[in-house]
Amino acid sequence: MDTTEKVPSTRERQAQQRREKIIQASMQLFWEKCVEDTSMEEVAKCSGVGVATVYRYFSTKIELVIETAEFYWQKVAEKYLTELEQTDTGYVQLQKIMNVLERIFQEEKAFLKFLQEFDVFVKKYQISEKRLTDYESGILRLKPYVTDALEKGLADESLFFTCSIDEMYFSLTHTLLAVMQKLAVGGEILSSDQAVEGNRQFRIVTELLLGGIKG
Known part of the structure; x- marks a missing residue:
């Protein structure tokens, strides 16, 4: 052949x-x-x-927006995920993943703004899950790195939690992504939003999440 x-x-x-x-x-x-x-x-x-x-x-414009979303995730994944190594304790690996997400928050404001608007666009035009398969695959490129860190952390006792690996993965990533979008896109609408600098808020959230599952 x-x-x-x-x-x-x-x-x-x-x-x-x-x-x-x-x-x-x-x-x-x-x-x-x-x-x-x-x-x-x-x-x-x-x-x-x-x-x-x-x-x-x-x-259609819908096709353009979907392919732009797929391209965006591929671009960000290729730029940042290659930095992640899987040679440390589970806790340290997860900490490094949080650091990479913080860099994305700092450097990819346009990407985070697009993600927020894309969710609204998908809902408005009732785009089916089937049409978002490739887009979802791009998002899930982060999952092996996180689940490896979580599994390793349980094994080496640097992490502790009682829910499943998938439950912890989705809870962590959804929480952080929501915080990233809020701070990047709507973080300075009100004067009170500026009371604590965005990078500082993100770091506090990651420290709380890591501290909550540290073994």
């Missing part, structure tokens, strides 16, 4: 580059405006192509 990997043709590479250029333009506009208020015409103008070209690659 021939296992030789197919090399993309020049035409295929150009098509992929054009597709990514359109997605990059949508990412920029979603940051400057918002997902709901950005039109396909504006994406076309920003990416330097015609509207017909945008529709050739993305038949």
Whole structure:
């Protein structure tokens, strides 16, 4: 059986580059405006192509938004998850994961703003779970790192909790992601929101979560 990997043709590479250029333009506009208020015409103008070209690659705005979400998660995962090592105690591994999430909070405000708006977009247009399969796969790229740390922590007694690994994983990640989005997107709406600096708040939350399950 021939296992030789197919090399993309020049035409295929150009098509992929054009597709990514359109997605990059949508990412920029979603940051400057918002997902709901950005039109396909504006994406076309920003990416330097015609509207017909945008529709050739993305038949609807919903398709463009979903693929942008998938691209965003892939970009963030490739940038940050490669830093994680699985050679320490479970507690130390989990601590390093928290540090990486703190960096994402500090450096990826546009990404966090998009995630918050994407959730609203999905609800509004009743996008099915099936259409979000690849998007979900991107989110779950973090899961093996967290579950490995949790399992190792129970084994080496650096962590202690009585719920299941999955229950702890989803509770930790959902809590932190909600805090990241709140502080990144709506953290300075009221004067009282600015009483404690966002990075400091995030660090306090992670210390509380880690302290609560430290063995």
